[in-house]
Amino acid sequence: MSATAAINSADTRAVTNEVLLAVENVTLRFGGVTAINGVSFDIRKGEIRAIIGPNGAGKTSMLNCINGFYHPQEGRITYKGETRQRMRPHVAASQGIARTFQNVALFNGMTTLDNIMTGRTLKMSANIFWQMLRLGPALADEIKHREYCEEIIDFLEIEAIRKTPVGRLPYGLQKRVELARALAMQPDLLLLDEPMAGMNLEEKQDMCRFIIDVNKTFGTTIALIEHDMGVVMDLSDRVVVLEYGRKIADGTPDEVKSDQKVIDAYLGVSH
């Protein structure tokens, strides 16, 4: 499926009741620290699911469990109907889980275009001997995937920086390139870890627009960690709230906003 086809065909959002990912009773410890403590929630196909909570609540750790970078000591993760005790990173990637990082984790020595092209790695098939010659299947791969990446570059409006080494880009653009790289994987589930942290208002608005557009036009399911409550309330279908590694609330933005425990957690009421 090409990106433009997707853009033309799907304009309405397709939030379903089908569960794409379910996390059950996940507990993750680092030595004495319990980063996640018996948390369960699910993500439905097509929705934007926010994960919020104060610093150190275990949000990033949760994403790391979902894509197999951390292995929880207890609990199960069910993705696309398959239940696992632990995910493995490249399995998660090949099954369509992509992510961005809280602290930008781009490949700094490479250009924007090459960064995005790495997102296509798993979809390229030419063997190393064809690549040596850069002919036949290898050249076909390069051209086909370049075309796909160019569509994403258009989509995220980063045409002007495609040949710039990403290390030289300002922070806001780096975040955008990181999103582009994740999108190049054509993910079914996109994990965004604070995609708007450190951005100014205008950049935030752009990023919000891109997230909504990705969800709408590609039908990508999104799990979003974000601190800006306004953004969370506007973007997300459902919100899960973590505090000290535990889940304290789960529901629509309105339900969560009026939940006493959430208000306490955010206003710092003593426990």
Next chain:
Amino acid sequence: MLYRETGQFKTSYANDMVIFPIRQDRIGVYLLLGFAFIVLPLMMAFHVAPFRTDYFLLAILLPFLILSLAAIGVNILVGYCGQISLGSGAFMAIGAYMAYKFGTGISEIGLPPMPIVIAILLGGLSAAFFGVLFGLPSLRIKGLYLAVATLAAQFFFDWVFLRVKWFTNYAPSGSVSAPELKFFGYLIATPVEKYMVALSFLTLFALVAKNLVRGNIGRQWMAIRDMDIAAELMGIRPLVAKLSAFAVSSFIIGIAGALWAFLRLGTWEPLAFDINRSLELLFMVIIGGLGSILGSFLGAAFILMLPIFLTVLPAELGVPITTETVSHLQNVIFGAMICFILIKEPLGFARLWQIGKEKLRMWPFPY
């Protein structure tokens, strides 16, 4: 204003992805290749200016070609994949000795002497095999620790080729001589012919290396180098990326080793591939530019030219200095340059070249 891409529009992605997207660069490279393959050999044949004796050809040009090839190999591993290696000399040695074994035949398994090109390629493949083997620790350790592991490879193979007589066909002196250099039935004997062989290998493998680093596998190497965690979460497998870098890198280094032994030395001892060679190659890629094929050439040229420059210049100025001073001076300059480059311009000469070109594109209007 001669050097511009103005008016050169790319109408397809294939066009945009060629090695030298700017037409002037392309013409420049064709000219350079024409010069190297046609003009220089003619000059050599007629003993024009620098080729009045064979000195320039044998002591500078030939080593430059072969060490550039080795530097490309080192750069793939160190510059592109970010895996530091101090064992390059060992992989050159494996290439040289195994090419020798295949070239003289391995009677124990009834293998007759192989044609020289095949022997050289098999030498490269043997180096690739041991490269992968000694690359295995890279899956667990990084940086300094990996450097030490590769250093172990260096000392191990130094010892093997000195002590295991099988590799030297039980020659009492321990030194071995290259088999007859028959390339496709044509006997290579003169310096010009050696030059052509080395140049052909270099051109071929430089192109192969360039194709790899700008393709899928090259992006995987660089991704592992720049941010291994992110790479892994994108489905790049560190095992495949790192070991393929070790394999390709040692293959090319092994070929260079075989060429060094056969074309440059003719007769050699294990000492020819000791730790000093490893360090020299590492200096070449650091000074020339980590992660740049062009940088490998620049680094090799610099390191080979410096001692000559240091000998000739003071002599011209009437300040005679001893060879000993030259070699000390050389170490001082290498040391200083490496510190300077690592701190100021980690991408080496290749980056300076690129900056120069960007300036030239703007010239004469810098804004």
